[in-house]
Amino acid sequence: MKVVLYVVKFEKDYEAFFSVAWEVDEVYWKNTACRMFRLSEQVPLGIAVSVCQYLKEQWTKGRSDIGGEKRTEPHSTSDGVEDLRKAVHLVCGKLGAPIPLRVEHVALGINEHSRGMEKMWSREGVRHIRGNSRHLEEVARLASVHLAGRSLLREEAVQLLSDVIPADDSASPLAALQLAALSGALQLTAAVAPKPVAPPQRGFRYWAERLRLARLRGPATSPRRSQELACRRCGSGQDKLRRTPCAACGQACAYCEACLTMGRSRECELLIIGVPLNTTSQPTQSATPTPEELTxxxxxxxxxxxxxxxxxxxxxxxxxxxxxxxxxxxxxxxxxxxxxxxxxxxxxxxxxxxxxxxxxxxxxxxxxxxxxxxxxxxxxxxxxxxxxxxxxxxxxxxxxxxxxxxxxxxxxxxxxxxxxxxxxxxxxxxxxxxxxxxxxxxxxxxxxxxxxxxxxxxxxxxxxxxxxxxxxPVRYHRHPLPVPQRLVIPTVSELLRKSTIPAKLLKALQHSVQRGAQIFLFVPYVRQVEPFVKLLQRCAKSLSIQPETIAGTSSKDSNRTDKVSSFRDHSISLLVTTTILERGVTIPKSDVFILDAHNALFDSASLVQMAGRAGRSANDPFGFVFFGAPVWTKSQRGSVRQIRSMNSLASKHGYLKKKD
Amino acid sequence: MRVNINSWFASVKSACPICGRGSSQGSQSIPIPIKHPAPRQVMATLCGSCRQAIPWIAYPTCRICGRAERCEDCIRRQVRHFSISRCAVGYDKPMKDWLALYKYRGNEQLELVLAAMLAFAYERLCEAIQPDFHAITSVPLAPERLLDRGFNQAERLAIRLANWYGLSYSPMLERLRHTEKQSLKTRRSRVVDMRGNFAAVSTALFSPTIILVDDIYTTGSTLDECARVLQQANQIEAKTTVYGLLWARS
CATH class of the missing domain: 3.40.50.300 (P-loop containing nucleotide triphosphate hydrolases)
Incomplete structure (x- = not known):
């Protein structure tokens, strides 16, 4: 979107603003400002934000120099108009936009409103605002309350306002937002804007920066400003931004690809941040409840x-x-x-x-x-x-x-x-x-x-x-975690090719079936799930279970939730699956078989998670976990070590139940 | 900061612009039915499963609109202002998702892919008729919608195509009315609603053959109306022939 860029002169100093609802600003500054001027043409939001930031730095620097060290060179020219022109020129030049902003046009269009010229303002617009000003203030107050702690794109904020504020067409949402921003309750900015750089706190960079500031004089002493854009919403840097020609601002403006699923954040899109610029944290006072009581x-x-x-x-x-x-x-x-x-x-x-x-x-x-x-x-x-x-x-x-x-x-x-x-x-x-x-x-x-x-x-x-x-380090039922056992068997793809199940695996499965446990069987790839289910169904007789109670599911399975729920109510007794079920599913009495545990897809974290499916309930705390793999790898060793160390930590602290 | 030295020597993995997964080796075996090298290169960035999912219309059954099935609309229609049209793909569920990803979600990375797919339709069009086009243009968007979306998908595709095949792109139409979304309307009301929606931009660039680009062909009413306006605007010279070029045919 495009916004109005304007400068307000107070007693001594200038301040630059941009506005998404000009009629509000026009009235707002009327009594406080000494002088006020704007660009006659609206500028893209991204540029306006950069210009305001640049001017703020320039003017504050000028002030501090005059007040403090008294540098000889004058940083700020007395004329704000000239400063504004310069800043717009500089920012547009820096962006290197393929459609350059016509700066001479901008320079021509600077209208000056002094106090005496008040009569020339469009009376209608002002009166319209005045008539509704009480109402608008109310809406702005509500907006700042509801938007507090949020960071929303314009579209989202408008939706929020239309949801929470009683339907009333007289106040435009943008005007309310602008008024709230002027009173300091909200921050308006571009959704993709130059990243504010914090000066480095330590390390080589810190010293380099300190030395640089110590050695140099003049404009170079100002802290380095990054030109790098970043998404203000998701924090992605330059590598996730894509610059495309945009019809809304008539420029090549950047949008963020990383958070595209949550609405498009772009350089000319308004981001409303519900945090006042200077937050005052009120000291919270309350008696600290004793932790023992709470627990x-x-x-x-x-x-x-x-x-x-x-x-x-x-x-x-x-x-x-x-x-x-x-x-x-x-x-x-x-x-x-x-x-x-x-x-x-x-x-x-x-x-x-x-x-x-x-x-x-x-x-x-x-x-x-x-x-x-x-x-x-x-x-x-x-x-x-x-x-x-x-x-x-x-x-x-x-x-x-x-x-x-x-x-x-x-x-x-x-x-x-x-x-x-x-x-x-x-x-x-x-x-x-x-x-x-x-x-x-x-x-x-x-x-x-x-x-x-x-x-x-x-x-x-x-x-x-x-x-x-x-x-x-211990489960709520105070029994140790089941430690995985090793089964040296060929890889899944080999088993499928030969279409056999090794005796070792079969024996372990039989044992699980006999003790009445349900079985999780993890394989690394989705494409292996169906063939393995077929293979197991052929051996169902030797496992002494019905072939129908063997099922498989994966991320590509549309009725996964049905299968999981039928696994929960025991109508499936053996479920072949991938890492998709490595967490979240809790079956009271279950054993876990992880085939191809050496596969790189199973890191030690996911092995621990999958092993954690066994022995969840107090009635059956000792489930069995098997790692079926031809080789023993670092991640398998790591996961076993992690489980063992947790168990030993538990016994050290005396959390484990005493064996009867 | 951790430095992964292995990554310096690893081959550059390019993610598929549509699904975001790394391209697998299997994708090499799936042929790309486009002759021009630039769009071919674009299509090669897609992963195997995405490339497999494209329902190309290689042999249109309807000679007029380029639909893969028998087309009742073209038989029923008495007056037709465009000559013929060709479409790249059938508008099935995955294609719907792709277009939504580009058009509504605003993932402009897909622009190149869709343009490359449109190149397929262009090559089919060239096979069907004598290729002596002079100009290419696109169906315009209403100004409000354009501000909202930030880009006109048909225009973008047309410009890409024009660059690849050496055509000259110029905007020739403008949209006067802001209509409801086309996808929410019935067939009858679409045809009626289209009337008076477009106007020609006065330009000297009009040529006897024009390619008109749009994203979807549903009933052909948009295409027909645009063709009518273009022909009307160019009455002084010899009759203008308008060819439709569309990304998808529903």
């Missing part, structure tokens, strides 16, 4: 309550102070440890304090499963459930449950951000989602990361005490 209340096992206490004390000590690095906490709980129960005390601690809490998980089905449990645990708090296609899109509940993708629509909204299964697809290895999770936390807030298999670098950070961490 008693939720009926946790000793291991769970120990971890919850550690996490709670982390939350309490971290509250209120702004830290850069150590604001996250890792809750490393083995599969089946009862993570959900553990988060309840944390959530309550924040909610009772009047804060906002977020539970984010990468997957939608987990959100749907968790929603009723949270509703039961926190019936008195307003809850919002967000996922692709959910109904309460624009609610601002105290407790928000969302898929990680939804987080890019928030900015500095939550006091506590809980990220469940941080190593699961799609959150794992997606810089966009990591950025979003970081962005949606308040500056004073903290993040708690939950995982059974945290990625390598986090494990290392935790062991070196760079990342505060609590481990839950």
């Amino acid at each position: 008693k209340r939720w009926g946790l096992s000793p291991a769970q309550s120990d971890a919850a206490v550690t996490a709670l004390s982390f939350l309490n000590e971290s509250r209120g102070n702004i830290r850069q690095e150590s604001s996250s906490f890792l809750l490393w709980a083995v599969t089946g440890a009862g993570k959900t129960e553990m988060i309840f005390p944390l959530l309550e601690a924040v909610l009772s304090r009047g804060g906002r809490a977020l539970v984010a998980t990468p997957r939608r089905d987990v959100v749907l499963e968790l929603a009723p449990r949270l509703a039961k645990a926190f019936p008195h708090y307003e809850r919002t459930v967000l996922y692709g296609g959910s109904l309460d899109r624009w609610e601002n509940g105290a407790l928000t449950l969302a898929t990680t993708h939804q987080l890019i629509r928030f900015q500095e909204a939550f006091d506590l951000v809980l990220i469940d299964e941080l190593d699961a697809f799609p959150y794992h290895n997606d810089p966009v989602l990591h950025y979003a999770a970081d962005k949606c936390r308040k500056k004073t807030g903290s993040t708690v990361l939950l995982s059974a298999t945290p990625p390598q670098h986090m494990q290392r950070a935790a062991s070196r005490r760079r990342l505060p961490c609590a481990r839950v």
